[in-house]
Amino acid sequence: MARRGVPRAAALALLLASVTACANDIPEADWSRGLLPDPITTQGDLVQSLWNGAWIAALATGGVVIGLIVWACIFHTKRRAKAELPPQVRYNLPIEMLYTLVPLVMVSVFFFFTARDSRDLEFVSGSPDVKVKVEAFQWSWRFTTTVGGKTLQPVVGQPVSDYTAGPQLVLPVGKKIEFELESPDVIHSFWVPDFLFKRDVIPGVPENNKGRVFEITTLDKPGVYAGRCAELCGVDHSRMLFNVKLVKQAEFDQYIATQAGSAQ
Known part of the structure; x- marks a missing residue:
């Protein structure tokens, strides 16, 4: 077992070193732009704003989901130890409204900003220089x-x-x-x-x-x-x-x- 573990550990160390090296090669400013190039057009600034907003929303959503998963694991630890199931109910109206309305609001917000920025990106004045x-x-x-x-x-x-x-x-x-x-x-x-x-x-x-x-x-x-x-x-x-x-x-x-x- 020990001999088998050595190559795996070496491969993992090499992978981590490679990832770290790649990360160090990326300028710090690039991370603030979500790894996008520095735009050279006004429309690029618009895309940058939409990109950053999408990442913030995705990370916030992921944080909430992970938090709920961790909370459920910790909250039900004692019940698992006693081999007890949580109370089983057929309906929970507040929760059902929550997981229906929250995604609806999120999708509506995403759609609004995407539609607004897409309209601006596709705008053609007809009087270019x-x-x-x-x-x-x-x-x-x-x-x-x-x-x-x-x-x-x-x-x-x-x-x-x-x-x-x-x-x-x-x-x-x-x-x-x-x-x-x-x-x-x-x-x-x-x-x-x-x-x-x-x-x-x-x-x-x-x-x-x-x-x-x-x-x-x-x-x-x-x-x-x-x-x-x-x-x-x-x-x-x-x-x-x-x-x-x-x-x-x-x-x-x-x-x-x-x-x-x-x-x-």
């Missing part, structure tokens, strides 16, 4: 940017192993960006983790369908952010990478000027 047509194909992306009535030369990518080598979408900070999604072949999914938002790109969806269009407002956080396809779409799905570069308005104006010669 920049429009981007996103065409997902096997296995890369084509970005066509329109700003001030001028359509720039599309940025077309190819499968890559590093997102920094993929097609780059340049956007200004502090602006409303409207995305229109399109796919000519299979279902893809446009995902920038730092947006805290993703949407499937489904072939055959008509132009007047709201599912093709969404809008974000970028925060003042210049940088290069990874993007990828989040829907298994074929052999090179893992290489369907791109990046989004957020820049100050002056740099964005300069970028537009360099693209002026190829504007349509």
Whole structure:
């Protein structure tokens, strides 16, 4: 028995060490955000708030349930020792009302906040500062940017192993960006983790369908952010990478000027 216990103990120690190491690699700020990335859009802040609220509600519910289980175990310890069953009753109206009304209230609260935030996330103003047509194909992306009535030369990518080598979408900070999604072949999914938002790109969806269009407002956080396809779409799905570069308005104006010669 002792010999059998040694490998098990060693494996358990290795597992605990690995978990601890992984936990130490996560910045403390990430825990305050529920392990989500720091959002770079105003809509991301909304998702963050909903995510944190859901975790708080789930932990509170779990705490109450565990507390009731522990209480029942302790309260009935003496009866178990005497092999006595608790009093058996057919009806207990207060308790039945409690476990009917409490879940109803909880589900109603969850539904309210989810519906409210979903409505805000799907809102499209119709007057964006920049429009981007996103065409997902096997296995890369084509970005066509329109700003001030001028359509720039599309940025077309190819499968890559590093997102920094993929097609780059340049956007200004502090602006409303409207995305229109399109796919000519299979279902893809446009995902920038730092947006805290993703949407499937489904072939055959008509132009007047709201599912093709969404809008974000970028925060003042210049940088290069990874993007990828989040829907298994074929052999090179893992290489369907791109990046989004957020820049100050002056740099964005300069970028537009360099693209002026190829504007349509």
